[in-house]
Amino acid sequence: MVATEPTVYRVIGTRPVRPDGVDKVTGRAEYGADVAPAGVLFGRVKRSPHAHARIRRIDTSRALALDGVKAVVTHADFPTVEDAVADIGETTSNFRWVLDNVLASTKALYYGHAVAAVCATDLHIAEDALELIEVEYEVLPPALNVHDAMADGAPLLHEQLRTAEMLSRFVPGPDRSEHPSNVASHLRLERGNVDEGFAEADVIVEGEFETAMTHQGYIEPQNGTAFWNRDDDLTVWVSTQGPFSVREQLSKILRLPLSKVRVVPTEIGGGFGGKLPVYMEPVAAIMSRMTGRPVKMIMSRTEVFTSTGPTSATYVRAKIGAKRDGTLVAAEAYLAYEAGAYPGSPAGAGAMCMFGSYDIPHQAVDAYDVVTNKPKVQAYRAPGSPQATFATESLLDELAERLAMDGMELRLKNVAREGTRRTDGAPFGAIGAEEVMLAARDSPHYRSELAGEHTGRGVSMGFWFNAGLESSAYASTNGDGTVSLVVGSVDIGGQRAALAMQFAEAMGLPYEAIKPQVVDTDSIGFTGVTGGSRTTFATGWAVYEAAMDLRSRLEERAARIWSVDRDAVDYGADGIVRGPDGKQLTFAALCARLASTGGMLQGHADVSPTTVGPAFGCHVVDVAVDPETGKVEILRYTAVQDVGRAIHPAYVEGQIQGGVAQGIGMALNEGYVYDADGRLVNASFLDYRMPTALDLPNLECVLVEVPNPGHPYGVRGVGEVPIVPPLAAVANAIHDAIGVRVRRLPASPTELLRESLGE
């Protein structure tokens, strides 16, 4: 670890065992599939075999007549949902569209779009019943990529959709296009004068880049079990990154007060952004209301691929201009991101991130959100940034070549620092972009010699702004000096440990004294999603503030016990409360006296941080390309990242390694393949090829710690930025190895062979 500021912590920076570890390795942890309330019914979904079709008629009578079938639902069984928009995590959604995606209303908009659902006493009966639901379609021509969708005369997905001119990433302005369009919105970010900028440039590089639609590939399929009680109390057990977000979506879609919806988050087998929206939960809820019994639904792997939210396939055109000495003067880009069937791609985030690592005086980015006849995209780890950054970092590689400069030196020369303005004009605070570049340059990997034929080295930066959002925490003392800590952030990457550690640090207690627990939406204050790299940061802050609240109450109690002035008592960082005249009590000793002096004490806090800590990574990769087959082998990979402060370094490294692996998948292997009619033809882990442990070397991590001044422990989000650099890093390494500039990902053997043959 490269620490820029020496701070001594007792708990932070250690690597204790996670509280949920034993449960998970022994198979005891409760996942959604384990939920089995008495009298449960099993639900299945009937899905569209067409990419674009008008639904003329749905006849459910034969299915309903099947013995064991308890209910069949279509869109018509749902209440009318208001056209309200809410931020449900990293993306903003319109609840009417959310419901339309849950069960299609007038049109099926993608292959696998849900059109009806059934529940039965047995899963197999439910499967059989699907065959008995008759749907009459009028098949329409699909728009399967941004080019087709934006073309004149393109088939329109939504007859009423007008292009919105966005004021910012989530705020549409008053201007709308005159005619309906598949372009849901256009956002322009601008800084300086880009035309003047390019006029100053001595060298200009430009290019077109494309990336495929890729899936998060979490191990656990989506699932949800709902029980709608006769008094309209709805309980939903679900694998989700955001129980409060699920609660809000259900409340809006089902028209229930928030307090009537209780969402119980089960353990979660991965999400990466894909487990923010609802799919089957509202359907299970409605079928539970119809039947008076709990209804459980689990997706198959095929359904996960066809019908949940992958990330956008993208088309990016970019141009960068520099002075002869390597000073960047202008950058411009055009981004068209597929949203899938409903508006809401991460094009805006791509626009915000793509030039974020650098200080470029003149910039302009136009980002287009384009609906296509594919599943509605959802957040996927730093959503939007990898695709746009692929363009930036490929072009910088080319620019360095053109200027005969070392790529790392070119980047260092232009690196963003505190005060540098981002593409959207906002200035950076304390950031570690330069520190990660320097650490990458000085790393054993970058200093090593690369040997062998058809081998190459690539470098790329990556930037992600990270999220804040609200978090709550509640802590209760126990008489024996232990503490029960309650949070609402579901634990995906070791949050229980990372939160207990920050609480222990704040209280001056050993990690083992803290028992963290993730509870349902009725049992803790509002807490945003586990996503946006925000949990260790924001919920960590909440547990810190809860500790401060508790410390203050403990000081007050000690003062009362000692009959001294409250201000004369101080709770120390070592967990000892000190008063005047050498009076002192350890936390445990004070806890033992609480019951008899007025009762046990608790602390609580709610935070909504506005000072998030942006994160930067610099990756170095060595590859070998087999010229016969086009297969790319990753020889060595080093990810350097500014993590602010690594609370639990092992879990930080795990996040980085996971992000890198997914980025390499995007670079080399992964991509949705559709036939001409818009049917997904590789909807299985066999055909949709993610890198496995066998495909990759050990992924080396270098943690740089430039503490985030906007957090009590300097934490920055760490989970997302590592997926950003691999696309360009690998592409640049391939170019270094065989001289081919890959512009279209994944750089599969087929693609590489085609490129190297000049096709």
Add this chain to the structure above:
Amino acid sequence: MVATEPTVYRVIGTRPVRPDGVDKVTGRAEYGADVAPAGVLFGRVKRSPHAHARIRRIDTSRALALDGVKAVVTHADFPTVEDAVADIGETTSNFRWVLDNVLASTKALYYGHAVAAVCATDLHIAEDALELIEVEYEVLPPALNVHDAMADGAPLLHEQLRTAEMLSRFVPGPDRSEHPSNVASHLRLERGNVDEGFAEADVIVEGEFETAMTHQGYIEPQNGTAFWNRDDDLTVWVSTQGPFSVREQLSKILRLPLSKVRVVPTEIGGGFGGKLPVYMEPVAAIMSRMTGRPVKMIMSRTEVFTSTGPTSATYVRAKIGAKRDGTLVAAEAYLAYEAGAYPGSPAGAGAMCMFGSYDIPHQAVDAYDVVTNKPKVQAYRAPGSPQATFATESLLDELAERLAMDGMELRLKNVAREGTRRTDGAPFGAIGAEEVMLAARDSPHYRSELAGEHTGRGVSMGFWFNAGLESSAYASTNGDGTVSLVVGSVDIGGQRAALAMQFAEAMGLPYEAIKPQVVDTDSIGFTGVTGGSRTTFATGWAVYEAAMDLRSRLEERAARIWSVDRDAVDYGADGIVRGPDGKQLTFAALCARLASTGGMLQGHADVSPTTVGPAFGCHVVDVAVDPETGKVEILRYTAVQDVGRAIHPAYVEGQIQGGVAQGIGMALNEGYVYDADGRLVNASFLDYRMPTALDLPNLECVLVEVPNPGHPYGVRGVGEVPIVPPLAAVANAIHDAIGVRVRRLPASPTELLRESLGE
């Protein structure tokens, strides 16, 4: 309702539907028997067939060899427990004794005492395995009542037990008897000079009274399911009145930190004090540790009778002296209460309560706690008071007769008022003893004429001091103006409703906006047992304070939104926040703005009230006695009670009716019957006869409201005092009907015939 102080509430005093109502009437509520974790094993307990026997040897080998049996345990499998004493609810327990009761160590001390346990893959296998556990006993003579147990040369239950002289109800003094004894302790309460008092008396009445051992008779048998994880995290699902008490007992018995024990309270089918101690929970936990699987145990009805804690059989000798005008001058009593197999009867509480309704200048009560070879007694609704009060109120009836005064007038003349000193010397605060007497005297029932042969009317007062103890609450706002309210008090008698109502009142919100939830011991601050008539009082106070905390935070936020001084903002009782210049926001409108102005808000509180509100009841009963059979029929029953403030009057009435029914059972029907060897012979609801709805008329309630000044809403505990008066009221009515003074309860037909024949 008779209200002594007009206060206008919006929610308090209404009768809304309880939040758990639908769940309970539709069979959806989760009771302990419904808990079914994956891989669960079923445990059963082998019990002693002897009332007193030394355990020479236990051979578990044959049981262990049975196919399907996974573990067999005896006392030897438990860690050694410290001899620590703790208050676990209404009674104080020694953890070594608790464990010895859970599984006998060297001796079996009562018929049904657990000596070993087994768990197996199937309940029937576990049952079969019990037969294969061989226990070699040396049978000892039993002591089956206080007379036998206190006699010279009585068989000693505990060879080391020395009589402790108590300083107060729970605090033993330094003095101990020289020789071992079955008398665990002696408490003397004294006020004035009782000899001088009796010397002043013109009339003295005295008598000996006996009551039988009776059981709470809750519908749901004890149960518990435990899972001991490999990391020593123990989770226990249990039907209990005190999840935190179960946690403490398990922590001590199993030598685990409190934070390693999570107790999940399931719904509870009645407790009345009997569901405070642990029985099978530690056994299930140890067997889970041995097997690595969850272990579930449920008692049969027979086990509930033989092996859980009923209330003491008692022997009371009492004497009351009065002036000729009816002024009480002296009272004296000797109380010997059976503790069952281990120390801890409610004799001390009986001593504190028996003269509590009256102002008597000279008093002395000696209370003896006596171990006998019967199940260890436990709390049962106003534990100890009904039995001792039976003596007091019978003697007062006799005194009125001797003085030729109306019984009610005699009582009114001597009634305890604010400032009257209790038997233990403490002065009463604001109490409603006089108000309930007056309301009883003025009631339609008491003013009615009693007609018919062999009919009679009886009256009795009853007093219970009520408990305080700690409670916590945590409340979270939702964006739509609803609130999630979290408490740790299990809901037996409508607590969810009564707590949500107090919170709604405090916030100026409708009841429907509050969603109350009872959570496990990891998820809320320490909260004492649901018992001691404390929950609506103390947890109600906690939710009130949590509301005040939340109101203060809401004021602060509104001030920030309006950019005005925080002190200029006031949250009104109508749920509207007002600032300067006519600025105002309803709670819901403010909630809708919280997320965008710094986040949702919560409030929390922990209270440990010291100002509990004593409760008094005055009951009037008419009976008819069949002279041929001795059967007593309850013709009419009116219970007048000072409830302080009835939060939910229907539930208050339910508590009163339930207490009266149980008291009538004690008076007329119920009692443990042992054979000469100490075997319980009526361990079923068929042979142990509790009154049913068919046995009783509608029980009329008159709620008197003398607000408790020590509570924000004037609440007094209401659940216990109604069981106190029925014993003497019914006995007095029988005397009025047929002239027989019943001194031994239950006044069964057999007993009555014997008494009326002068046997």
